[in-house]
Amino acid sequence: MFDNLSGRLDSVAQRMRGQGRITEENIQETVREVRMALLEADVALPVVRSFTEEVKKRALGAEVAKSLTPGQAFIKIVQDELVRVMGEAAVPLNLNVQPPAVILMAGLQGSGKTTSIGKLARYLTEREKKKVLVVSCDVYRPAAIEQLATLAKQVGVEAFPVSSGGDPQRMARQAVDHARRHYFDVVLVDTAGRLTIDEAMMDEVKRLHRAVDPAETLFVVDAMTGQDAAKTAQAFGEALPLTGVILTKADGDARGGAALSVRQITGAPIKFLGIGEKTDALEPFHPDRIASRILGKGDVVSLVEEVERSVDQEKAKRLEQKLRKGGKGFDLEDFREQMLQINQMGGLGSLVDKMPGMGQHADQIKDQLDDRFVRRQLAMIDSMTPAERTRPDIINGSRKRRIADGSGVPVQDVNRLLKQFKQMQKMMKQIKKKGGMQRLAQRLMGGGGGPGAGGMPPGLGR
Amino acid sequence: MSDEQSTGQRRGLMGRLRNSLKRTRSGLTDGLAGVFSGRRRLDDEMLEELEARLLSADVGIEATETVLNGLLERFGRAEIKDGSSVFEGLQEEIAKVLEPVAQPLRIDAAKRPFVILTVGVNGAGKTTTIGKLASRLQQEGRSVMLAAGDTFRAAAVEQLKQWGEQIDCPVIAQSTGADSASVVYDAYEAARARGVDVLIADTAGRLHTQANLMEELRKIRRVLARQDTASPHETLLVLDGGNGQNALAQAEKFGEAVQVSGLVVTKLDGTARGGVLLALAQRLRVPVRYIGVGEGVEDLRPFDAKEFAAALATE
Incomplete structure (x- = not known):
C-alpha cells in the first residue's frame, strides 16, 4: 500500500530539494503536484483541500523562510501533515470496562468485517490472552453465519450459536449474556454489510449498538475505496459513535487514500490494518510509521x-x-x-x-x-x-x-x-x-x- | 432521502435504475445548476467546479481532463444559452468516453456449455453477481449450472449453494480447501453430460498483487482450455463500484493473468458513483457487461453508456 503516493511525493521532494528559496510562485506548482498525488491516491477531495491549504500556509510561514534548506523543510511539513491527518500516535483498543467488553463491527458489504473479526479474535486470544466469544448478527447474506462459525473454529474461539431466522438485536443480547455468565473477556459482534442510504438498515445497526453498549465500535473499510470513503465514513460516523477503524485489504497496491480520508472525516483513529489472507494478517496501525513509509523512509x-x-x-x-x-x-x-x-x-x-x-x-x-x-x-x-x-x-x-x-x-x-x-x-x-x-x-x-x-x-x- | 420510495414497491426498470443511480447523480451535479445560473460562458470557476466534482466521483485525473477538454471544445468561450445545455454537453462527453465499452454479454448458443469464469478481489461481490446473473440467464430461457470454485473463504461454498437453492440452479461443489481447478473441471464434465447451456464458475477473491494466487487462476483457465480450447468463453472481472483508481490496477493485473473479457461493476446503489468506469474505459477499453444497482435479482443491469451518463449528470 501507499507505494504510488510515496513515489509521487518522492519526485516532488527531489525537485524541492534543489530550491534555494520558497516563494509564492514555486510553491504554487509544488502544492498542485501534491494535490494531484493525493487525488490519484484516492484521498477524498475535501481532505485534499484542507491538506494542501495547510501545507501551503505553513510553507510560506516563518519556519521555512528561516531554514537554510527550504526543500527539506517543505518535505518535513508534508510529513507532519500526513501524520497529523492520520492521527499522531497509535491508539490501542480500549477494553477497560466491566467484562465482557463488546466490540461491534460495522461497514459496507464486502469491506471485510467477518474476516476481520476472525483475525481480531485470534489477535486478542494470542497476544492479549483474552477469552473471546464471537457472534454473527448477519441474518441477510447467505451463509454469513456459517462463515463466522468456520472462522471461529479455525482460530480456536467460541462462536455463539445463532440461526439465520433470528432477530439481530436479540441474538447480540443473548450472546453478551452468555459471555457474562461464562466469564468471557471480549465479545466480537459481526453485523450485516449495509449501504449508508438504507435507512432501515442504518436504524438496525443503531438499535444493535444501543442493545449491546459496546466498548469499541469499529468501522471496517476497504483500503481500495475511492472518493466514496468520505461519504460512507461520515454517514457511519453520524449513525454510530465510532471509536476506531480497521483498514482492510491493505496488502494490495491500494494507494491508501482511504486511510487519510477516514481518519480526518470521522475523527476515529485507525486501529488495525488487514494485510493478508491468513488469520494472523492483522497489524496494529502506527500513523507515524506509515507516514514515513509513504515518504519512502521505511518502517524499521x-x-x-x-x-x-x-x-x-x-x-x-x-x-x-x-x-x-x-x-x-x-x-x-x-x-x-x-x-x-x-x-x-x-x-x-x-x-x-x-x-x-x-x-x-x-x-x-x-x-x-x-x-x-x-x-x-x-x-x-x-x-x-x-x-x-x-x-x-x-x-x-x-x-x-x-x-x-x-x-x-x-x-x-x-x-x-x-x-x-x-x-x-x-x-x-x-x-x-x-x-x-x-x-x-x-x-x-x-x-x-x-x-x-x-x-x-x-x-x-x- | 425523503423522496426515496419504499423498497418493496415495484417500479419500472428504468425507474429502478434512475432511482438507484440517483445518489450517483445527485452527488455529481447537486447544486450545480446554481453554479451555472447567471453565467454567460464556461469560465474558469465553472470548470474548476466541474473538475472537482468529476474527481470526487472517482473519474480520475486523466478521464476528467478528457471530459473537460471535450466540453471546452464544444462551447469554446462562446456564450451559453442556458444551464441545461451545459448539462447536456456534460452528459454527451461522458457518454462519448463510455460508449466504446458498452458491449453487452452475448452468449453463443453454439458453444455448449458456454463457460463464464468470474474473478475479482475479495469482497467485490462475485458470488452475489453469479447468483443474479444465473437467474437472469434462466429467465432468458437458458439452463445454467454453477461451479463453487471458491474453496478458500470460509462458507463460500455454502453461500453459492444457498443461491442455487433460491433460484433453483444446480451447483457443483467439493469441500472447502479442495483444489479450485478440479471443482471447475468436475463442473465442466457435469455441464457437458447434462447438456447445460451456461456454466458459471466462481473463484476465491484474491488481491491482484498476489502472484501465487493469480497463478492458481491461470491453472483454472488451462484446465478449461484442455476441455474446449475456446473456453472460458467469457472471463468476467467483478469490480466494487466503491473502489477508486485502484480498480485500474485490478483490471490491468487480472487482465494480464487471465485475459479478462468483460467487467461487472457492483454496488452502484450506494453513495459510490462509479466514475472509475470512465477511467477504465479510457485507459483499458475492456467491455463493461453489467452494473449492479441493488439487492434484487433484477438489479443486475446490462450496461448502457447513455443511461449511465444521464444518471451521472442530470440537471
Whole structure:
C-alpha cells in the first residue's frame, strides 16, 4: 500500500530539494503536484483541500523562510501533515470496562468485517490472552453465519450459536449474556454489510449498538475505496459513535487514500490494518510509521518488532554466534532456518515494504522475489541428506542430480543455490573484518543507487 | 432521502435504475445548476467546479481532463444559452468516453456449455453477481449450472449453494480447501453430460498483487482450455463500484493473468458513483457487461453508456 503516493511525493521532494528559496510562485506548482498525488491516491477531495491549504500556509510561514534548506523543510511539513491527518500516535483498543467488553463491527458489504473479526479474535486470544466469544448478527447474506462459525473454529474461539431466522438485536443480547455468565473477556459482534442510504438498515445497526453498549465500535473499510470513503465514513460516523477503524485489504497496491480520508472525516483513529489472507494478517496501525513509509523512509520499527515476534530467539542466538565467528559452521541447515523465518514473517514482500529507501523499487523487487522462489530453495535443501547440509562441499554431480529430481527443479537451480550459499559464507567472513558491516550494508542497499537484483542479499536474488 | 420510495414497491426498470443511480447523480451535479445560473460562458470557476466534482466521483485525473477538454471544445468561450445545455454537453462527453465499452454479454448458443469464469478481489461481490446473473440467464430461457470454485473463504461454498437453492440452479461443489481447478473441471464434465447451456464458475477473491494466487487462476483457465480450447468463453472481472483508481490496477493485473473479457461493476446503489468506469474505459477499453444497482435479482443491469451518463449528470 501507499507505494504510488510515496513515489509521487518522492519526485516532488527531489525537485524541492534543489530550491534555494520558497516563494509564492514555486510553491504554487509544488502544492498542485501534491494535490494531484493525493487525488490519484484516492484521498477524498475535501481532505485534499484542507491538506494542501495547510501545507501551503505553513510553507510560506516563518519556519521555512528561516531554514537554510527550504526543500527539506517543505518535505518535513508534508510529513507532519500526513501524520497529523492520520492521527499522531497509535491508539490501542480500549477494553477497560466491566467484562465482557463488546466490540461491534460495522461497514459496507464486502469491506471485510467477518474476516476481520476472525483475525481480531485470534489477535486478542494470542497476544492479549483474552477469552473471546464471537457472534454473527448477519441474518441477510447467505451463509454469513456459517462463515463466522468456520472462522471461529479455525482460530480456536467460541462462536455463539445463532440461526439465520433470528432477530439481530436479540441474538447480540443473548450472546453478551452468555459471555457474562461464562466469564468471557471480549465479545466480537459481526453485523450485516449495509449501504449508508438504507435507512432501515442504518436504524438496525443503531438499535444493535444501543442493545449491546459496546466498548469499541469499529468501522471496517476497504483500503481500495475511492472518493466514496468520505461519504460512507461520515454517514457511519453520524449513525454510530465510532471509536476506531480497521483498514482492510491493505496488502494490495491500494494507494491508501482511504486511510487519510477516514481518519480526518470521522475523527476515529485507525486501529488495525488487514494485510493478508491468513488469520494472523492483522497489524496494529502506527500513523507515524506509515507516514514515513509513504515518504519512502521505511518502517524499521515495525520490521524490528516483526522480527522479534516471529524469530525463535534460541535459533537466532545460535546463528549470531556463528556470524561472530565469521560464518564458521554456518551451513545449509542455518540457511534453511533463515528461509523458514522469512516465510513466517509474511514472506519477502512484507519485509521489502518496510525497508527504508525502497520506495518505488519495492514493486520491482517484489516482482523478482516471489515467495515461490523461497519455497523452491527450501525444497532443494529438504532434498539433501544431513551430511550434505552440513558439508555442502561433498555435493558432486550425481548428488546434484538426485537433489534436483527430489525437489523438482533443474540441476542449474541446485548449482545456483550452492553458489549463493558460498557467497553468503564469504560475506560473513567480511563482516568479521573491520568495517565489514558497513560494506555489507552498502551491498544490501545496492550502494545507495537503488537496489537492483545485483544488490540483493545473496540467496535472495533470483 | 425523503423522496426515496419504499423498497418493496415495484417500479419500472428504468425507474429502478434512475432511482438507484440517483445518489450517483445527485452527488455529481447537486447544486450545480446554481453554479451555472447567471453565467454567460464556461469560465474558469465553472470548470474548476466541474473538475472537482468529476474527481470526487472517482473519474480520475486523466478521464476528467478528457471530459473537460471535450466540453471546452464544444462551447469554446462562446456564450451559453442556458444551464441545461451545459448539462447536456456534460452528459454527451461522458457518454462519448463510455460508449466504446458498452458491449453487452452475448452468449453463443453454439458453444455448449458456454463457460463464464468470474474473478475479482475479495469482497467485490462475485458470488452475489453469479447468483443474479444465473437467474437472469434462466429467465432468458437458458439452463445454467454453477461451479463453487471458491474453496478458500470460509462458507463460500455454502453461500453459492444457498443461491442455487433460491433460484433453483444446480451447483457443483467439493469441500472447502479442495483444489479450485478440479471443482471447475468436475463442473465442466457435469455441464457437458447434462447438456447445460451456461456454466458459471466462481473463484476465491484474491488481491491482484498476489502472484501465487493469480497463478492458481491461470491453472483454472488451462484446465478449461484442455476441455474446449475456446473456453472460458467469457472471463468476467467483478469490480466494487466503491473502489477508486485502484480498480485500474485490478483490471490491468487480472487482465494480464487471465485475459479478462468483460467487467461487472457492483454496488452502484450506494453513495459510490462509479466514475472509475470512465477511467477504465479510457485507459483499458475492456467491455463493461453489467452494473449492479441493488439487492434484487433484477438489479443486475446490462450496461448502457447513455443511461449511465444521464444518471451521472442530470440537471
